Amino acid sequence: MEEYAKRVHDPYFQPQIATSKPSNDSMSNRVWVPGPVIVGAGPSGLAVAACLKNQGVPFLILERSRCIASLWQIKTYDRLCLHLPKQFCQLPLLPFPKDFPTYPTKQQFLAYLEDYARKFDLKPVFDTVVVKAEYDGGCGVWRVKTKVVEYVCRWVIVATGENAEEVVPKIEGMNEFIGPIVHTSLYKSGECFENKKVLVVGCGNSGMEVCLDLCNYNARPSLVVRDSLHVLPQEMLGRSTFGLSMWLLKWFPVQVVDRILLLASHFMIGDTDRLGLNRPKIGPLELKNISGKTPVLDVGTLAKIRSGDIKVYRGIKKLACNTVEFVDGKMEKFDVIILATGYRSNVTTWLKDTKDLFSEKDGFPTKPFPEGWKGDCGLYAIGFTKRGLFGTSIDATRIAEDIARQWTTDTKHLKSLRHPPL
Numbered sequence: 001m002e003e004y005a006k007r008v009h010d011p012y013f014q015p016q017i018a019t020s021k022p023s024n025d026s027m028s029n030r031v032w033v034p035g036p037v038i039v040g041a042g043p044s045g046l047a048v049a050a051c052l053k054n055q056g057v058p059f060l061i062l063e064r065s066r067c068i069a070s071l072w073q074i075k076t077y078d079r080l081c082l083h084l085p086k087q088f089c090q091l092p093l094l095p096f097p098k099d100f101p102t103y104p105t106k107q108q109f110l111a112y113l114e115d116y117a118r119k120f121d122l123k124p125v126f127d128t129v130v131v132k133a134e135y136d137g138g139c140g141v142w143r144v145k146t147k148v149v150e151y152v153c154r155w156v157i158v159a160t161g162e163n164a165e166e167v168v169p170k171i172e173g174m175n176e177f178i179g180p181i182v183h184t185s186l187y188k189s190g191e192c193f194e195n196k197k198v199l200v201v202g203c204g205n206s207g208m209e210v211c212l213d214l215c216n217y218n219a220r221p222s223l224v225v226r227d228s229l230h231v232l233p234q235e236m237l238g239r240s241t242f243g244l245s246m247w248l249l250k251w252f253p254v255q256v257v258d259r260i261l262l263l264a265s266h267f268m269i270g271d272t273d274r275l276g277l278n279r280p281k282i283g284p285l286e287l288k289n290i291s292g293k294t295p296v297l298d299v300g301t302l303a304k305i306r307s308g309d310i311k312v313y314r315g316i317k318k319l320a321c322n323t324v325e326f327v328d329g330k331m332e333k334f335d336v337i338i339l340a341t342g343y344r345s346n347v348t349t350w351l352k353d354t355k356d357l358f359s360e361k362d363g364f365p366t367k368p369f370p371e372g373w374k375g376d377c378g379l380y381a382i383g384f385t386k387r388g389l390f391g392t393s394i395d396a397t398r399i400a401e402d403i404a405r406q407w408t409t410d411t412k413h414l415k416s417l418r419h420p421p422l
């Protein structure tokens, strides 16, 4: 069995590699993969695959849906644009086209990703859910199981994302509410909500932008804000707030940069506490570092709250037939509820041997950024930095270099075994 483990990454050994879904439905399918198996074909899976290709390391990408970047293709709303400038969102080895705007639209970002996959000839195996991955210590290999095939490999790269599953909170009376209750992952636009009273639960970037979209389609949105949050203007002094923050962080400690950001925000958007959006005690960048909570970048929602087009409520107590009771005792009728309650990782549901890389609690790396990309026994994580696509690019380069080093050493070793020096 030791021999198996070695042959898995032997470049001269041609194993049966699945490039499409196997027709045979029996579980006897076992496929050797000479390089890493990458789980997930979102931006992270594609980025690390491109970097591996660049280093000459083969790989196999497994994707549960039928397309690349399924989060962006299927689960996002129409008006979505990247909210950080394009230079912070491009993947390694291929810059965005020059004619793209500073904040590319969802369609432009998707076109870029399609182009990326084409350029690096990345062909994921679609419609393939990884249901289990475990380390076989005896053979020194990973066994990555889908419903019909077991892939055996030396390296596993987890690229299933921070947003793999929707968070749907349990709210008292949820079953009694007669109107639709939908998660933002199903929301496309406010078109079908004209004149409807819509309650948006959660005020991250999704909840805030969905409220604005609803206003633009003449719906009547209200927003549930249960906790404190930072709202920052998307741009300051003609520069992106994110870009400005990165630049300031080169010179000043995070607390000082936070003070500058808060001062400028106060000057530009006023006191958000007065709108029912209380600021946390910790500054926006420090909070992002500590907890991963992303500051909301305002794209016009605050003005609608200020004008009274969007009402703010503190928290939901319970739902009934067509009413919502809030924690402060207020009652209000609503036609629809949209849950902008975010996402979670699904790693703990299928990765049976986390090798201490991932926490059993939330399926995120146990070590904070910039650690947390490499575990033991050939396990890697990409796209779990809570730093968006910027974090993905950093992970991709590191992982590909690390695996390429092992790949080259092993290949040299195998060659010398085959052709012993005279």
Ligand SMILES: Cc1cc2nc3c(=O)[nH]c(=O)nc-3n(C[C@H](O)[C@H](O)[C@H](O)COP(=O)(O)OP(=O)(O)OC[C@H]3O[C@@H](n4cnc5c(N)ncnc54)[C@H](O)[C@@H]3O)c2cc1C
Pocket (backbone or CB within 6 Å): 039, 040, 041, 042, 043, 044, 045, 062, 063, 064, 065, 068, 069, 070, 071, 072, 076, 080, 081, 082, 083, 084, 089, 128, 129, 130, 131, 159, 160, 161, 162, 163, 164, 206, 346, 350, 382, 383, 384, 387, 388, 389, 390, 392
């Ligand atoms: C609405 C929205 C807007 C965003 N905007 C920005 C932005 O402007 N800038 C930014 O930097 N970040 C943004 N993000 C963060 C987002 O996480 C990244 O843009 C990016 O999608 C992360 O890529 P990923 O490949 O790590 O994860 P994903 O894009 O989620 O891809 C993971 C892939 O893994 C697949 N998968 C999951 N489980 C399995 C399994 N068990 N087996 C097989 N396949 C599986 C999924 O189907 C998916 O295709 C946004 C997120 C959302 C939700």
Ligand SMILES: NC(=O)C1=CN([C@@H]2O[C@H](COP(=O)(O)OP(=O)(O)OC[C@H]3O[C@@H](n4cnc5c(N)ncnc54)[C@H](OP(=O)(O)O)[C@@H]3O)[C@@H](O)[C@H]2O)C=CC1
Pocket (backbone or CB within 6 Å): 080, 081, 082, 083, 084, 169, 184, 201, 202, 203, 204, 205, 206, 207, 209, 224, 225, 226, 227, 228, 294, 316, 340, 341, 342, 343
């Ligand atoms: N490019 C862009 O323009 C956009 C980017 N994004 C990104 O996508 C990712 C996901 O964002 P998003 O979907 O907004 O998710 P988030 O996790 O960022 O936000 C979820 C919100 O829901 C609240 N919440 C959760 N459960 C409840 C509940 N039971 N009652 C009331 N409130 C609740 C949370 O509050 P609490 O803090 O109290 O837990 C939080 O404010 C983020 O990284 C975000 O930056 C999203 C949209 C647009």
Ligand SMILES: O=C(O)C(=O)Cc1c[nH]c2ccccc12
Pocket (backbone or CB within 6 Å): 084, 242, 285, 288, 294, 295, 386, 387, 388, 389
């Ligand atoms: O989109 C996200 O959630 C990200 O993690 C990227 C991001 C958006 N705004 C930020 C502010 C500080 C650090 C990262 C981000």
